[in-house]
Amino acid sequence: MHESRRERKKRETRRLLTETALRLFAEQGYERTTVAQIAAAADVATKTFFNHFPSKDDVLFADSRDSVRTALDVIADRREGESVADLLTRAYEAMLAGYDERGSGLRDPELMEIYPALVRSVPSLQARALQVAFDMQRDIAVALERACPDELDPVTAAAVVGAFVGAVQAATLRSLELEQSEEDFWAAMRRGVDVALGGIRAY
Template sequence: MGLREAKKERTREALIEAALRLFEEKGYERTTVAQIAAAAQLSTRTFFLHFPAKEDVLLADSAPRVELGVAALAERRPGEGPARALLRAIGAMVADASGKDLPSGVAAARTRLVATEPAVQARLLQRMATAQTALAEALHRAYPDELDAVSAAAVTGAAIGAVSSAAVAALRQGQTPEQVRAAMLRAPATAAAHLTE
């Protein structure tokens, strides 16, 4: 990472940390973008250079995380079937979340706020739909002879839904980042096993 990228990353982290602290202290609804920027000793303009809206602070790494998954699917390995490739892609995405969202507290804050804040819930659903579409299209491109577009969407939706639901349940139980990560990685296989019984 170059100096410019490192500075951008530090700025984003400062904004995220300030937002999480203010959401906890003042509540999500009563926290403004201007207050987040001021708490991070930055301008409101700088905030908007990094995030389009307040709720996006909670979803900061979602786009690059999806890109990781898409790239993993594009690197189809010899003899690897669609299910194994999708699990490998999800593993890359979970590893990224485990390194950022879980230890920083972003994942836990997002889980709490999705239950109470319609704006956060709407943005998360929008991001999830976009992510599932991108991953399903990448899976279909990697396996056009084995999965049609509808099947790729169904498989991807089931796997991503299982991972997301497991993460939310584990976070609500107050599990450690390591336990949440393990739950996320187990989720697709668990769901598949129970659906085929």
């Protein structure tokens, strides 16, 4: 579907706010950075910030909610005869496509380094990241169980999603710690997916 001028402008503003916030967090610290400072540095009104993000920390986690919605839509539309592994692969690829479409600033290698450093060093962000990950895995597991009732019970669905998400997170975080190139980062993510799917293909 063709993107309207308004939608494109909204996406560009969202990306600008994300990039600006991350750079300010890195330069002066997360706690010392205010929403007003982010808006001013991005040359937008504070109200504009809140039109895109409910709070300051949502800058870091908003993409996660969008990605989960994308995955849930794909899972709910399971194709006839599609295996659990193939369904998860399709959901993952749709999430990546949505990530690219939104134009997240985390495609910038510099910003990719800032994000995990912030989450590791700010206790409130660590707690939020764990909650986001927990909610994401629970919602996807519930959707997967509903879409695959003949193959998965609630516990197995939770285990399948945990294995998938855990493998991807572990691979990408290690790639960031090793300061690998952007190309290697995306390869590491794909390797995590492949490793997880190797165990999931039994279902």
